[in-house]
Amino acid sequence: MSERIRIVGGGLTGILAAFEAHRLGWRDITIQERFEALGGVARPRVVHGQEMRDGCIYFGGAGDPIVETLSAHGATFEAFDNRFGSVSLGADERRVFTWDFGGPAVDCAATRISRPAGDSLADRIAAYPPAIAARLDAFCRWHLDTDLDLVQGEAAIPLAINRVFPAAADLTALAALKATDPWADELYAIPRGLSGRTANLSATLPVGGFSALFDTCHRALVQLGVKVELNALVSPRALLAAPQADETVVWAANPTPLFKPLGLARPDLLKKSFATYVFAVEFDGPCPVYVQNFTAQGAAFRVYLYESGGQTLAVAECVREADLAKLPGEMRTLMSGFGGLKVGALLHTDVKPRWIYHTLDAISGLKALRRELAGRFGTAFIPGAWEPYAKAAKLSEVNAALLAAREDAPALAPTAALAG
Numbered sequence: 001m002s003e004r005i006r007i008v009g010g011g012l013t014g015i016l017a018a019f020e021a022h023r024l025g026w027r028d029i030t031i032q033e034r035f036e037a038l039g040g041v042a043r044p045r046v047v048h049g050q051e052m053r054d055g056c057i058y059f060g061g062a063g064d065p066i067v068e069t070l071s072a073h074g075a076t077f078e079a080f081d082n083r084f085g086s087v088s089l090g091a092d093e094r095r096v097f098t099w100d101f102g103g104p105a106v107d108c109a110a111t112r113i114s115r116p117a118g119d120s121l122a123d124r125i126a127a128y129p130p131a132i133a134a135r136l137d138a139f140c141r142w143h144l145d146t147d148l149d150l151v152q153g154e155a156a157i158p159l160a161i162n163r164v165f166p167a168a169a170d171l172t173a174l175a176a177l178k179a180t181d182p183w184a185d186e187l188y189a190i191p192r193g194l195s196g197r198t199a200n201l202s203a204t205l206p207v208g209g210f211s212a213l214f215d216t217c218h219r220a221l222v223q224l225g226v227k228v229e230l231n232a233l234v235s236p237r238a239l240l241a242a243p244q245a246d247e248t249v250v251w252a253a254n255p256t257p258l259f260k261p262l263g264l265a266r267p268d269l270l271k272k273s274f275a276t277y278v279f280a281v282e283f284d285g286p287c288p289v290y291v292q293n294f295t296a297q298g299a300a301f302r303v304y305l306y307e308s309g310g311q312t313l314a315v316a317e318c319v320r321e322a323d324l325a326k327l328p329g330e331m332r333t334l335m336s337g338f339g340g341l342k343v344g345a346l347l348h349t350d351v352k353p354r355w356i357y358h359t360l361d362a363i364s365g366l367k368a369l370r371r372e373l374a375g376r377f378g379t380a381f382i383p384g385a386w387e388p389y390a391k392a393a394k395l396s397e398v399n400a401a402l403l404a405a406r407e408d409a410p411a412l413a414p415t416a417a418l419a420g
């Protein structure tokens with residue numbers, strides 16, 4: 001059992017790992033973050049007291065394990081009615097709004113599906129009837145602008161196409177199919193309003209916003225005796241070359257720089273950039289609320305409305321840099337089923353890649369990386385939960401690895417150092 005634990009990366013994964021390490025009994029805990037504050041990608045820029053969020057982000061409702069952990073350390077959350085909707089193209093190419101459903105609706109009666117021929121997004125899409133597959137294919141090409149054979153099938157989750165509503169299907173037959181065939185249940189959904197399903201009705205947001213949440217976490221960590229080192233960029237090469245005896249490492253950061261020092265090929269990642277635009281808005285419908293755009297038209301794939309600093313803000317998440325003369329109109333149309341939207345001043349723009357759509361090459365590369373790290377360091381090197389898409393799945397993966405390390409890990413052995 002190691003006495004010291006070093007957590008590289010002060011995003012949500014690193015913060016939760018530090019709390020769990022403390023719960024499991026470690027007392028010499030250091031968290032190292034390359035930037036000047038904790039929070040990682042979920043920490044928004046604050047401009048005049050308002051949070052410029054990069055996209056739609058919230059936590060689960062009552063019982064959410066992350067909310068419970070953070071609440072136990074002083075964070076406060078407020079519940080809200082989780083409202084969302086989607087816009088798809090009907091058979092006549094007109095827009096179809098589906099409320100309280102965040103996936104695509106396709107005007108198709110057929111529900112016959114095949115087993116996927118492989119693990120790619122293209123394989124997953126090809127399992128649907130042709131009318132659905134054609135819509136999904138057009139949407140994914142618009143969204144990702146890449147060869148769908150190269151993308152992992154589960155990227156359907158961050159793309160929000162993991163469940164499709166075949167809008168012309170017989171609902172009773174569809175419900176029966178979902179109940180009897182797990183693959184059909186995974187591919188199809190019936191919108192909340194039509195199924196009577198009441199899950200996911202409530203979600204939570206941190207009181208005071210995400211910056212306040214991460215500042216609270218920082219204070220709680222310091223109170224527990226955790227050393228929080230900011231502006232501390234950790235070199236993977238140095239860390240892997242000279243492992244410290246009696247230290248467990250959690251790499252809760254980008255895995256890409258780990259490949260080369262271990263002599264592994266860096267996998268090909270999806271490098272496309274996405275643009276986000278935050279506007280001050282007035283809205284006469286519910287807030288928070290988001291709408292997904294599955295029409296493969298325009299620039300915004302999602303519009304999310306939230307409150308911050310006493311103002312209603314809207315972030316348009318776009319597949320490319322948008323034409324700013326057209327974007328407000330596009331946002332008004334997407335939100336129109338929920339309420340009237342007046343788009344005011346543009347407050348913030350950001351253009352950057354997102355690492356949430358994994359390529360097949362990344363998944364097999366991460367497998368090789370994990371094998372190599374386990375072979376060299378055993379349970380004393382804990383890889384971040386890089387592959388899962390859901391926050392809760394990431395949490396349980398890292399927690400299980402921490403428990404294994406706490407129970408039986410030899411610390412990073414000097415003999416495991418990189419040669420040369």
Ligand SMILES: Cc1cc2nc3c(=O)[nH]c(=O)nc-3n(C[C@H](O)[C@H](O)[C@H](O)COP(=O)(O)OP(=O)(O)OC[C@H]3O[C@@H](n4cnc5c(N)ncnc54)[C@H](O)[C@@H]3O)c2cc1C
Pocket residue numbers: 008009010011012013014032033034035038039040041042232233234235236251252253254255256269355358362366384385386387
């Ligand atoms: C195959 C793959 C490739 C990825 N590539 C990238 C990438 O190139 N760039 C990227 O930003 N994300 C990348 N990610 C996403 C993300 O960084 C990781 O999944 C991360 O482990 C997620 O941790 P988090 O959930 O806490 O998120 P985050 O909020 O991203 O937190 C990670 C934190 O680690 C900090 N950090 C990163 N590197 C260091 C370092 N060397 N020393 C100290 N602190 C550090 C960051 O500033 C950030 O605060 C990639 C993910 C995968 C699966």
